[in-house]
Amino acid sequence: MDKLPRYRVEYAKGQPVAYISHLDLAKTLERAARRAGLPLALSGGFNPHPKVSFGSVLPVGITGEHEYLDVELLSELPPQELKARWQEKLPPGLELREVRLVPTNAPALMSVIDCARYHVRVALLTSNTPDEIQTAIQKILAQESLVIERDSKKGVRQVDIRPGILALAGRIDNGRLDLDMLLRTGSQGNVRPEEVIQAIKHYAGLSVQTEGWRITRTGLYIGADKLVSPLELTS
Amino acid sequence: MGGLRLPLRSILTDQILSKVTKPTRYIGTEWNTVHKSWEKTPVKMAFAFPDLYEVGMSHLGLRILYGLVNEQPDFLLERVFAPWVDMEEELRRRGLPLFSLESYAPLREFDLIGFTLQYEMSYTNILNMLDLGQIPLRSADRTNDDPLVIAGGPCAFNPEPLADFIDCFVIGEGEEVLLEILGAIRELKSSRPGRPDRAVLLRRLAKIPGVYIPAFYQVAYGENGQVEEVKAREPMVPPRVIKRVIADLDRVYFPTRPIVPFMEIVHDRIMLELFRGCQRGCRFCQAGMIYRPVRERSPEILRRQAEELVKSIGYEEMSLTSLSSGDYCAIESLIKQLLNDYEKDGISISLPSLRIDSFSVNLAQEVQRVRKSGLTFAPEAGTQRLRDVINKNVTEDDLLQATNAAFAAGWSAVKLYFMVGLPTEERADLDGIADIALRVADLGTSWQKRGHIKKRIQVTVSTSCFVPKAHTPFQWEGQDPISVLQEKQDYLRQKLRDKRITYNWHDPSLSFLEAVFARGDRRLGRVLTAAWQKGCKFDSWSEHFKWDYWMAAFAECGLDPVWYAQRRIPYSERLPWDHIDSGVSKRYLQREHEQALAGIVTADCRYDACTGCGVCPTLEVDVQLKGGGQTAALSR
Numbered sequence: 125m126d127k128l129p130r131y132r133v134e135y136a137k138g139q140p141v142a143y144i145s146h147l148d149l150a151k152t153l154e155r156a157a158r159r160a161g162l163p164l165a166l167s168g169g170f171n172p173h174p175k176v177s178f179g180s181v182l183p184v185g186i187t188g189e190h191e192y193l194d195v196e197l198l199s200e201l202p203p204q205e206l207k208a209r210w211q212e213k214l215p216p217g218l219e220l221r222e223v224r225l226v227p228t229n230a231p232a233l234m235s236v237i238d239c240a241r242y243h244v245r246v247a248l249l250t251s252n253t254p255d256e257i258q259t260a261i262q263k264i265l266a267q268e269s270l271v272i273e274r275d276s277k278k279g280v281r282q283v284d285i286r287p288g289i290l291a292l293a294g295r296i297d298n299g300r301l302d303l304d305m306l307l308r309t310g311s312q313g314n315v316r317p318e319e320v321i322q323a324i325k326h327y328a329g330l331s332v333q334t335e336g337w338r339i340t341r342t343g344l345y346i347g348a349d350k351l352v353s354p355l356e357l358t359s
Numbered sequence: 360m361g362g363l364r365l366p367l368r369s370i371l372t373d374q375i376l377s378k379v380t381k382p383t384r385y386i387g388t389e390w391n392t393v394h395k396s397w398e399k400t401p402v403k404m405a406f407a408f409p410d411l412y413e414v415g416m417s418h419l420g421l422r423i424l425y426g427l428v429n430e431q432p433d434f435l436l437e438r439v440f441a442p443w444v445d446m447e448e449e450l451r452r453r454g455l456p457l458f459s460l461e462s463y464a465p466l467r468e469f470d471l472i473g474f475t476l477q478y479e480m481s482y483t484n485i486l487n488m489l490d491l492g493q494i495p496l497r498s499a500d501r502t503n504d505d506p507l508v509i510a511g512g513p514c515a516f517n518p519e520p521l522a523d524f525i526d527c528f529v530i531g532e533g534e535e536v537l538l539e540i541l542g543a544i545r546e547l548k549s550s551r552p553g554r555p556d557r558a559v560l561l562r563r564l565a566k567i568p569g570v571y572i573p574a575f576y577q578v579a580y581g582e583n584g585q586v587e588e589v590k591a592r593e594p595m596v597p598p599r600v601i602k603r604v605i606a607d608l609d610r611v612y613f614p615t616r617p618i619v620p621f622m623e624i625v626h627d628r629i630m631l632e633l634f635r636g637c638q639r640g641c642r643f644c645q646a647g648m649i650y651r652p653v654r655e656r657s658p659e660i661l662r663r664q665a666e667e668l669v670k671s672i673g674y675e676e677m678s679l680t681s682l683s684s685g686d687y688c689a690i691e692s693l694i695k696q697l698l699n700d701y702e703k704d705g706i707s708i709s710l711p712s713l714r715i716d717s718f719s720v721n722l723a724q725e726v727q728r729v730r731k732s733g734l735t736f737a738p739e740a741g742t743q744r745l746r747d748v749i750n751k752n753v754t755e756d757d758l759l760q761a762t763n764a765a766f767a768a769g770w771s772a773v774k775l776y777f778m779v780g781l782p783t784e785e786r787a788d789l790d791g792i793a794d795i796a797l798r799v800a801d802l803g804t805s806w807q808k809r810g811h812i813k814k815r816i817q818v819t820v821s822t823s824c825f826v827p828k829a830h831t832p833f834q835w836e837g838q839d840p841i842s843v844l845q846e847k848q849d850y851l852r853q854k855l856r857d858k859r860i861t862y863n864w865h866d867p868s869l870s871f872l873e874a875v876f877a878r879g880d881r882r883l884g885r886v887l888t889a890a891w892q893k894g895c896k897f898d899s900w901s902e903h904f905k906w907d908y909w910m911a912a913f914a915e916c917g918l919d920p921v922w923y924a925q926r927r928i929p930y931s932e933r934l935p936w937d938h939i940d941s942g943v944s945k946r947y948l949q950r951e952h953e954q955a956l957a958g959i960v961t962a963d964c965r966y967d968a969c970t971g972c973g974v975c976p977t978l979e980v981d982v983q984l985k986g987g988g989q990t991a992a993l994s995r
């Protein structure tokens with residue numbers, strides 16, 4: 125049997141759907157595809173389900189600007205048509221940015237994505253000068269290890285996140301701290317943006333509000349040195 | 360007014376949603392939601408479901424009314440559900456009001472709040488939602504600045520326990536009445552600025568058939584605490600309020616673009632409503648009495664609705680719903696057609712409720728192509744004697760044949776529903792339950808040995824406790840004391856010790872309260888208030904059920920719950936709901952009760968002659984069988 129056509133989709137998950145879980149997101153996309161009448165390829169078995177695979181799970185509450193999924197269809201459709209028909213059936217907050225046909229033997233998204241860029245906005249409880257912010261960030265980057273507490277199923281563990289912080293920059297804006305961070309993700313180690321803030325509080329002594337954080341994942345990449353997006357990989 | 364809406368949405372998304380469990384319950388932008396202009400729509404209604412989002416969103420009535428009202432240019436309808444305790448805490452802590460999901464509008468900004476009454480144990484949630492919505496709890500305390508609070512649904516057939524809190528009840532099928540109510544509000548709103556005058560509005564609504572306004576009726580009690588008289592206080596209100604009913608289901612509105620929730624809900628599937636009503640005549644069943652007569656939808660219309668639903672929803676499962684879907688006249692051909700239409704798209708078909716006797720081997724094999732979820736049968740009682748008492752016209756052979764067919768077709772899991780505490784129940788009837796369960800399990804094992812079934816055989820036996828309900832032949836019966844119900848469950852637990860059998864039972868103390876409110880009168884409003892003040896809510900969620908608070912509330916109000924639940928009421932006594940007319944005559948109910956005690960069954964007017972329940976002549980409607988005649992034979 126010939127391999128089925130496979131498409132890579134770049135999409136954004138904004139508000140208010142940032143609060144739906146990964147599982148619900150998958151279902152929402154599938155149902156929208158059904159409403160759009162897309163010729164979805166189905167897996168076998170008693171409860172057949174569409175062959176959709178995701179790049180990297182986005183935690184609940186975080187918006188994502190460049191997220192990825194692969195989907196297989198039974199027959200080929202022009203990527204533009206696929207995008208337009210699917211988009212029309214999606215609830216507000218979900219936006220398809222680009223669709224490309226990918227080689228059927230392209231490696232699974234999950235296995236290649238290894239770093240993520242985040243933008244974080246959090247209110248400062250103290251008034252700091254821009255210089256103090258820069259010093260704090262330098263201090264973080266200069267540490268050899270940054271040990272934080274991570275909740276896992278087995279209880280709270282001590283984890284060193286320093287190796288997973290690939291880049292960190294920040295500035296102050298209207299009493300808020302704006303951070304850009306490039307963090308390792310996937311099977312080679314995973315750091316969450318909240319953990320970086322935890323480290324900043326602990327190691328650099330900046331005092332920030334505990335609620336009302338705005339976190340956006342602005343990109344997912346392959347190869348921390350070259351920052352190739354999963355879409356670029358296809359061409 | 361209106362200023363709070365925008366900040367509410369941003370406060371919620373920025374500060375609250377990340378702190379509560381399942382924030383998806385409160386998002387309100389699901390596919391197919393309707394967001395109408397708040398400013399430009401003259402009459403605004405909130406549909407309030409007094410339970411969680413995932414329970415309420417599974418309710419067909421909400422889907423119907425949501426579509427129906429929002430299709431009218433002058434009206435809008437938005438949803439509000441009971442917030443889970445963590446959300447309630449966040450709202451109360453910040454002094455924020457309960458809000459609708461579409462506009463994030465505070466509850467009290469609506470013209471009309473409509474509660475649906477699906478089960479008695481949601482009543483405290485109604486009080487809690489009104490309070491969170493900053494609306495006075497008691498109807499008598501509301502002013503022209505407050506919304507009108509209405510309620511409908513099956514429990515409205517005994518509205519009395521909620522009479523203090525609800526301004527007006529809708530008796531019967533809501534889609535028949537609601538637009539008339541909204542129209543009246545619109546009319547009055549156009550004649551004067553702001554909200555209509557409450558007194559004028561209520562008088563106007565009292566003229567609509569099927570609308571019951573408790574404030575216009577006065578109740579007198581007798582020496583023994585029984586209701587003696589319910590008297591109309593105003594000349595224009597009817598002595599009895601008669602149920603509204605849809606004459607032709609093919610011509611009534613049906614929503615083909617229902618909301619598609621993000622999160623998993625209780626019934627996460629397309630619902631195709633085959634018919635309303637059920638004339639099987641089980642003597643404990645309130646739905647079987649209050650939704651009479653049977654009215655089927657024609658297969659052509661159902662197929663058209665299915666097609667539109669598939670396109671607009673995108674679900675992977677379609678469920679054929681009704682009180683007993685296997686009774687639909689053309690059930691086999693309908694299932695075949697739907698399978699042919701949708702199997703290729705990976706959409707499965709399921710039948711939620713199967714009557715044992717209408718479940719032919721044929722159907723089992725047909726449904727085999729369909730989703731292999733568990734099959735459910737409800738023999739209700741363990742012996743033929745007791746099944747005759749309750750008029751469940753099925754035999755043990757029927758059940759064994761049906762489960763046999765199911766195992767042969769490859770099912771490994773079967774669920775059996777029974778009731779304990781039914782009138783005249785004896786030890787032998789409990790033994791019968793255990794007997795049936797074991798025989799079914801043995802059937803499964805024999806098919807397993809023949810290699811038909813790979814998985815473990817699973818027989819789930821669930822027993823609920825009998826609750827005497829208003830408008831049924833058993834409305835005069837008393838409920839077993841809690842301790843007796845407990846003993847019966849213990850006895851069954853002993854007898855059902857078998858690896859293949861799982862035994863589930865309902866909490867008898869919850870069924871006890873259900874019986875109190877199912878047969879209750881107006882005085883129970885005080886108990887509801889007291890229980891809610893002590894902290895009762897989400898009573899049907901076992902982790903929230905607070906028995907002690909309830910008992911303290913009864914004691915405080917000087918009312919005896921045992922008197923309400925366990926008393927056998929004489930036929931001569933006036934019932935608290937006698938002024939609500941379901942169309943089924945009291946004479947018929949009494950005759951059915953007498954037949955029950957004599958162990959005499961009554962036939963089903965779907966297949967046999969009219970049995971004289973009175974609903975057709977009283978409401979001027981007919982039984983309508985539209986699925987074609989071929990399947991009457993199926994049930995034999």
Ligand code: SF4
Pocket residue numbers: 638651652653964965968969970971972973974975976982
């Ligand atoms: S009046 Fe007769 S035909 Fe009509 S529902 Fe009752 S028993 Fe059936």
